[in-house]
Amino acid sequence: MSTNASKATSNPFNAVSPTANSLINIFFIIYSLCCIIPLLLIFMVSLSNEQDVVTLGYSFFPKQFDLSAYKFLMEDWKQIVTSYGVTVFVTVIGTVISVVLMALYAYPISRTDFPHRKFFTFFIFFTMLFNGGLVPWYLVYVNMLHLKDNIWALILPLLVSAFFVLIIRTFFQTTIPTAVLESAKIDGAGEIRIFFQIVMPLSLPVIATVALFSVVNYWNDWFLSLVFIADDKTISIQYLMYKMLLNIQYLSTNSNAASAIAAAGGQVSFPNETVRMAMAIMGIGPIVFAYPFFQKYFVKGLTVGAVKG
Template identity: 80%
Template sequence: MQTEMSKSGSNPFNAISPTANTIINIGFMLYTIACLLPILLIVMVSLSNEQDVLTKGYSFIPNQIDFTAYKFLFTDWQQILRSYGVTIFVTIAGTILSLIIMALYAYPISRTDFPHRKFFTFFIFFTMLFNGGLVPWYLVYVNMLNLRDNIWALVLPLLVSAFFVLVIRTFFQSTIPVAILEAAKIDGASEMLIFFRIVTPLSLPVLATVALFSTVNYWNDWFLSLVFITDDKTLSIQYLMYKMLLNIQFLASNSNAASAIAAAGGQVSFPNETVRMAMAIMGIGPIVFAYPFFQKYFVKGLTVGAVKG
């Protein structure tokens, strides 16, 4: 028995037969291709001619490369760059602040020696079940905090997620050894020093996972711009794309508006389908580059609490 284990090595995956290993690799390759094909199709359609898309449908190989959709989008390139700047600032600032606040909330309620941890745990859990409603929520940010047409109105509402707080708390409880915290306290370390010098480095998997989800939430958000922002200088890129799409659909379906535009010497035909795909590319493009920075922590962070030692 010992000889067989030494031959197979300490890695349990060495016991998998070459045939099974090949089948697994092929399965993952097919799955990866299936995930990439829709993105490739969107790119190809955005580079297609609008008339070809309407007559022949979507195709992975366009008859001719046409940048009309992107030219149409970048007609007002200054507004697009400004909205990109707003979204990038909101995403970076919001992710950093939310991660700090949620981690600082989760750490005390993960400590068994904190006398009020049950109350604060129930307090954050209660917000997952009930909320005050849309109107009181809106009045708090507009009338009390005076954040209408303010870039911080795109940051503050998404700062704290009760679910993420509980995930971080669970990781602290199940992963951080209590003996390390007690030893640091005996050596004279303060609670803040313990948190930033010991707990935080040991919690990179869960913090990176929560940071990734927060980044995606901030980047994809368009509802806050719809509710709080009326000034074009503070529009997020997602809401700007949404407004442009609605404008195109309205002009394409309204004959009176098309006649007025034609009388004024403007463009009457609009690349509706190809513009939609170009907007999707512009919306998801930058956020894709965030994934490689979190990938090595992602699986471990997602499986927190799945196995009890």
């Protein structure tokens, strides 16, 4: 009997053979390289000379290192710092409020004793299928909420995602033990206390996952700045980069504008390809550090949320 038990322990049902394990490792190594190599190429091209890129194409090994693209972008460094500040504020505040609101909505519809949970579940699901359209959406924020040129116009439209609400609801239903909630009620805890002191700590994996996606959504957004913001002091870094790229393309293709700039003694030759890559690096640089931060909470959440005997 003990021999059979030891065999079962040494050869579990879901064990992976050494060959399969090697193939899986090779696959993920190749997949990781496919993710890293393009980023490395973008970074190296951003450090290349514009003329070399136009003549020789993209290369991992620049013929000569040149920081002209970054110098060009940093000519208006005050605006870049301002836009970075706006984006960081919007990302942090928006993510915190967004996660709390979506969790607060998902919690009651995950409870079987909530009488109207089917209605509110359908209500949030309906918004995934239909919306009011762009014009009514714009009029609500501008005419009713008066958020034109307001930094909250960059936060409110992305606060709630029906898809993430349903994900959080499913996690609550399948992971949070009902016995834990009932025990808390017996001990005299109210719903608010149960939610913040029991449900949220046990739900760190899904909260961290949703928060990471919210961070990426807020950080990468440029459309809201385009629609609602006219003041340069309130635009996001992504929209600033977008405007700069459009200006470069316009000046590169419009000979009259280039002639006027030359007559005024301004710069006529603008880096194009290298500036694109430098913009990508400046845009994604800070957000790259977000994933390791949330990864720590993935592990912590899995440990805290484990059901222990």
